[in-house]
Amino acid sequence: MSDDPAQLPSLDALRRRIDAIDADLHRLLMDRARVIDGIVAAKRASGAEGVMFRPDREADMMRRMVERHAGSLPLTAVEHLWREIISTSTRLQGDYRVHLDGGADIAAMRDLARFYFGFSVEMETPGDAADVVGTVAASVSDLGIVALSERADLPWWRGLGTDGAQIVARLPFFVAEDRPADLPAVVICRPIPGQEMPDTRVFDARWIGALPGSLMNSGIEVLSFFRTGDGVDALLAVSADMTEEDVLAACIEAGAEPDVLRPVGGYAAPIDIDPGAEDEFETGGWGDPRADEA
Numbered sequence: 001m002s003d004d005p006a007q008l009p010s011l012d013a014l015r016r017r018i019d020a021i022d023a024d025l026h027r028l029l030m031d032r033a034r035v036i037d038g039i040v041a042a043k044r045a046s047g048a049e050g051v052m053f054r055p056d057r058e059a060d061m062m063r064r065m066v067e068r069h070a071g072s073l074p075l076t077a078v079e080h081l082w083r084e085i086i087s088t089s090t091r092l093q094g095d096y097r098v099h100l101d102g103g104a105d106i107a108a109m110r111d112l113a114r115f116y117f118g119f120s121v122e123m124e125t126p127g128d129a130a131d132v133v134g135t136v137a138a139s140v141s142d143l144g145i146v147a148l149s150e151r152a153d154l155p156w157w158r159g160l161g162t163d164g165a166q167i168v169a170r171l172p173f174f175v176a177e178d179r180p181a182d183l184p185a186v187v188i189c190r191p192i193p194g195q196e197m198p199d200t201r202v203f204d205a206r207w208i209g210a211l212p213g214s215l216m217n218s219g220i221e222v223l224s225f226f227r228t229g230d231g232v233d234a235l236l237a238v239s240a241d242m243t244e245e246d247v248l249a250a251c252i253e254a255g256a257e258p259d260v261l262r263p264v265g266g267y268a269a270p271i272d273i274d275p276g277a278e279d280e281f282e283t284g285g286w287g288d289p290r291a292d293e294a
């Protein structure tokens with residue numbers, strides 16, 4: 001485009017283009033809502049009921065969004081617009097509430113919840129993280145968001161299991177310096193019909209003794225841990241390529257012999273979108289290993 005002002009398109013012409021694009025966007029959004037009506041009918045016909053949230057499908061869509069994205073528009077702005085659209089589409093399929101962990105920084109928690117689940121969904125704060133797990137487990141279709149802190153005040157994940165409330169997504173999904181709504185958290189809900197095995201599995205592991213720093217070197221990320229009287233109760237994330245036996249062997253090798261090792265869900269690994277970053281978000285996000293800290 002020429003820098004000569006006489007050659008530049010006029011402001012009026014540019015605004016007419018914006019108006020045409022906005023009309024296209026609006027038409028496409030209405031078309032999309034009509035497709036959602038069809039999705040509701042297809043899900044009903046297949047007998048799916050309860051939770052309508054499909055984090056595996058959403059993760060696929062977001063990976064493709066990263067691949068095709070270009071230009072000056074921040075990717076997290078596209079992510080936010082799209083989250084409002086998709087969470088509205090989820091609500092069109094049936095009512096649900098989002099229960100927030102009241103033990104977290106409440107302003108950061110609400111920012112995260114609104115960023116990911118929009119402004120039309122009803123949100124409640126039933127209490128601490130364990131209350132969120134209990135409320136979601138007793139619901140039909142609700143979601144919960146629990147903040148991840150390195151050292152937990154309580155082992156809230158003990159209430160999770162594969163047939164009740166379980167971890168289904170990790171937030172934020174796009175990892176970047178200075179991104180908005182950046183509180184580390186997990187989404188929990190009851191079992192999702194037809195859900196594919198995510199690329200990251202999560203375990204509740206308990207053992208007597210310290211938290212060995214070398215766990216990190218065995219491909220195990222400690223999402224959070226709680227110090228019990230004589231040991232550790234930890235929430236561990238591993239690649240889904242590792243079997244439960246592999247995880248057990250890796251823990252023992254690192255010096256943590258679990259007397260409890262239970263799967264409590266899984267999630268699609270977040271994507272690092274910072275320029276020049278590796279393709280995939282690496283596990284081990286808490287910085288230095290905490291050798292023998294607990």
Ligand SMILES: O=C(O)C(=O)C[C@]1(C(=O)O)C=C[C@@H](O)C=C1
Pocket residue numbers: 039052053054055057058085086087089090093
């Ligand atoms: O694909 C589905 O199963 C949908 O319900 C549609 C849709 C969407 O709006 O694209 C909505 C909610 C799900 O979490 C995933 C995707």
